[in-house]
Amino acid sequence: xxxxxxxxxxxxxxxxxxxxxxxxxxxxxxxxxxxxxxxxxxxxxxxxxxxxxxxxxxxxxxxxxxxxxxxxxxxxxxxxxxxxxxxxxxxxxxxxxxxxxxxxxxxxxxxxxxxxxxxxxxxxxxxxxxxxxxxxxxxxxxxxxxxxxxxxxxxxxxxxxxxxxxxxxxxxxxxxxxxxxxxxxxxxxxxxxxxxxxxxxxxxxxxxxxxxxxxxxxxxxxxxxxxxxxxxxxxxxxxxxxxxxxxxxxxxxxxxxxxxxxxxxxxxxxxxxxxxxxxxxxxxxxxxxxxxxxxxxxxxxxxxxxxxxxxxxxxxxxxxxxxxxxxxxxxxxxxxxxxxxxxxxxxxxxxxxxxxxxxxxxxxxxxxxxxxxxxxxxxxxxxxxxxxxxxxxxxxxxxxxxxxxxxxxxxxxxxxxxxxxxxxxxxxxxxxxxxxxxxxxxxxxxxxxxxxxxxxxx
Ligand SMILES: [Zn+2]
Numbered sequence: 001x002x003x004x005x006x007x008x009x010x011x012x013x014x015x016x017x018x019x020x021x022x023x024x025x026x027x028x029x030x031x032x033x034x035x036x037x038x039x040x041x042x043x044x045x046x047x048x049x050x051x052x053x054x055x056x057x058x059x060x061x062x063x064x065x066x067x068x069x070x071x072x073x074x075x076x077x078x079x080x081x082x083x084x085x086x087x088x089x090x091x092x093x094x095x096x097x098x099x100x101x102x103x104x105x106x107x108x109x110x111x112x113x114x115x116x117x118x119x120x121x122x123x124x125x126x127x128x129x130x131x132x133x134x135x136x137x138x139x140x141x142x143x144x145x146x147x148x149x150x151x152x153x154x155x156x157x158x159x160x161x162x163x164x165x166x167x168x169x170x171x172x173x174x175x176x177x178x179x180x181x182x183x184x185x186x187x188x189x190x191x192x193x194x195x196x197x198x199x200x201x202x203x204x205x206x207x208x209x210x211x212x213x214x215x216x217x218x219x220x221x222x223x224x225x226x227x228x229x230x231x232x233x234x235x236x237x238x239x240x241x242x243x244x245x246x247x248x249x250x251x252x253x254x255x256x257x258x259x260x261x262x263x264x265x266x267x268x269x270x271x272x273x274x275x276x277x278x279x280x281x282x283x284x285x286x287x288x289x290x291x292x293x294x295x296x297x298x299x300x301x302x303x304x305x306x307x308x309x310x311x312x313x314x315x316x317x318x319x320x321x322x323x324x325x326x327x328x329x330x331x332x333x334x335x336x337x338x339x340x341x342x343x344x345x346x347x348x349x350x351x352x353x354x355x356x357x358x359x360x361x362x363x364x365x366x367x368x369x370x371x372x373x374x375x376x377x378x379x380x381x382x383x384x385x386x387x388x389x390x391x392x393x394x395x396x397x398x399x400x401x402x403x404x405x406x407x408x409x410x411x412x413x414x415x416x417x418x419x420x421x422x423x424x425x426x427x428x429x430x431x432x433x434x435x436x437x438x439x440x441x442x443x444x445x446x447x448x449x450x451x452x453x454x455x456x457x458x
Contacts, residue, residue, distance in 0.1 A: 005084050006033045006041035007070070009061035010049060012093075015257055018053035020095070027054070027095035030061075030077075032084035036422065038063040044089065050258025052091075123245040130197025133233045134207065135285035141200035149194045149234035149397060151212060154347035155310045156190040159401035164190050166310070166399035169420065182417040183424065187402060194312075194397055198237040207288075216346035216353050218300055218451045221293035228296065228342040228357045229284050231312045234397070236277045243270045276316065276338040283359050298357035299370055299452040300346075301387065303445055307352035311391050311398035312344035317365050320372035321386060327365045339365035343391070354387055354447075370454070388443035392416065393423045412442055 010029050014021045029049055035041035041063045046056055071077035076092065083090035094105060132141035150156055160166050170186035178184065199207070211226045246267045253259040287295055316338035318329045327339055339362035346353045358366040377383055391398055405413070419439055 003034050003036055004065045005067070005081055006035055006038060006063040007031065007061070007066040008033075008042065008045060008059065008063040010045070010056050011058040011060050012049060012054040012056055015053045015055050017255060017257075023097055024095045025098050026057075027093050028060070029054070029094075030080070030092045032066070032080045032090040033063075034084050034088045045091075047258060047262055048089065048091065050261060051256065052258070053256065055257060122248055123241055126241045126244050127197060127237075131237075132200040132203055133198045133237060133281075134200070134203035135288060137200070137203065141203060143201040144197045145199065145201045145204060146195040146197060147199045147204050149196055149230060150310050150312045150344070150399070151347075152190060153212065154215075155307075155345055155352075156193065156399065158307055158347055158352070159310055159399065159404075160190050161402040165402060166190055166193060167402055167405045168193055168399045169396055182414070182421040184417060185400070185405065185413075188399075190399075193399055196234050196237050198233050211346070215349045216300075216355070218302055218348070218353065218449070219453070221296055221298070221453070222291075223346075224298045224300075224355060224357045225284075225287060225293045225296045227312065227344045227346060227355060228314075228359075229288065231314050231342045231344055232277070232280060232284055232340075234312070235314045236274075236281055239270060239274045239277055243267065243274060246270060272336075273316075273338075276336075276340065279337045280340050280359070280362075283361055287359065294453070295360050296357055297360060297363065297366065297452075297454055298355060299450065299454065300356075301354040301383070301447040302348060302351065302449045302451065303353070303447050304351040305446055307345060307347070308401045308404040308443070309388075309391070309398060310345050311395055312342075313391075313395040313397050314340055314342045315394050317341050317369045320369050321376045321390075322372045324368075324372065326368045339363075341366045341369060343394075354445075367454070370452075382440070383447060384443045384445035385440045387445065389419075389439045392420055392439060396420075396424070408442070415439060416442070 008031050010031070012027050012029055014024050014027070018024070031041075031045040031049075033041040033045050035044060042059070045063075049056060066081065068078065068081060071081050080090040080092055092105070130144035131137075132144060134141065148156070156166060157164070165187045167185045168188050170184040208226055208230065210220075211223050211230075214223070216223055216227075246263055250260060250263045250267060253263055287293060316329055317326055320326050329338060339358070341356060341358045341362065343354070343356050346355055356366075356370065373383075373386060376386055408416075415438060
């Protein structure tokens with residue numbers, strides 16, 4: 001995705017928290033924002049303006065793409081353009097003083113400094129405490145363990161190096177700076193990767209035995225269900241914890257208009273997503289209790305190659321592989337339940353499988369989603385490229401084989417880091433990413449056999 005510099009202007013008023021509230025009547029703020037699209041640049045600009053204790057009155061200049069030539073005689077403009085190229089954004093405030101006579105440039109700091117490390121610590125504490133998500137959980141679930149959302153044995157150990165390490169997204173903020181503002185990859189021991197404290201020891205052992213002690217057998221619906229159940233449980237656990245953290249943050253930032261608006265919208269989004277997750281969890285619990293595993297649909301792509309990547313996650317599919325909207329996630333009616341698909345890698349006797357699966361109650365979106373994948377294959381698109389893009393752009397819960405990662409050229413490593421970074425930007429408007437060029441000829445996955453239980457598709 002190409003990034004441009006977007007330029008826009010807002011008319012703003014200082015809020016009571018603003019340091020210059022007593023001196024300044026109003027201000028105009030010019031913004032230079034590096035972004036892939038106008039809407040994202042607008043969201044980024046307005047967030048940072050409001051965070052710095054200004055209230056937006058009007059967007060007097062809508063976002064437009066600018067380049068150096070636009071500022072050729074304007075030294076200050078050009079300077080800000082260069083800053084945005086380097087630091088992703090630049091703001092210039094021109095303020096009118098209360099006496100109306102003087103105009104001055106102001107450079108303000110936000111009244112509030114978010115102590116992110118406190119909140120991350122809090123999130124960590126909530127996650128550490130753990131709880132058992134089994135449908136029969138009760139007071140006997142006293143030994144919460146570090147469950148793996150991706151199997152330790154089999155999936156992860158298959159791709160690990162001799163020291164039992166894999167490459168995963170770096171959580172180290174220093175790497176972010178080292179990597180030109182892109183998210184980097186780092187080696188982690190598999191024992192530290194992808195764990196969540198969402199089951200007690202007994203339930204975890206009992207429940208996941210059929211997938212933890214046996215290879216995936218292409219068409220085994222109980223195994224397919226269990227992989228899906230584990231992905232769903234992990235997401236539910238994480239979302240509940242995130243909601244808890246945002247509620248804590250909101251209490252702390254309520255004085256600051258920009259931040260409290262931003263955090264409130266995170267809370268609304270998380271609540272929406274959690275509502276759907278809870279509905280699906282009940283449906284899945286019902287399948288588990290009644291062993292109605294054939295209510296699950298699946299498509300498995302089976303490879304005889306060694307696996308180079310491990311992953312597991314869930315998704316509310318919004319766009320299909322051809323870029324068509326299949327369900328509108330901006331429908332914020334809390335009664336609305338989004339269709340949910342799960343995906344993961346699984347070890348087989350002779351290689352590995354890529355599994356998509358969902359409960360029949362999500363047929364509406366998921367069938368359209370899989371149908372579009374078939375259409376793209378018919379059109380000659382590479383299945384390997386499509387699936388690889390899909391995982392990278394829809395999940396943070398994945399790991400690479402160290403040998404494979406090191407075998408990639410620096411350019412390809414950079415392409416991967418950049419794509420993942422772009423997708424993680426919450427303000428990004430473009431979501432029709434499967435058509436986007438890039439990440440091609442990297443995975444080179446060969447699939448020998450495709451299995452499914454979809455009688456409805458041709
Ligand atoms: Zn339990």
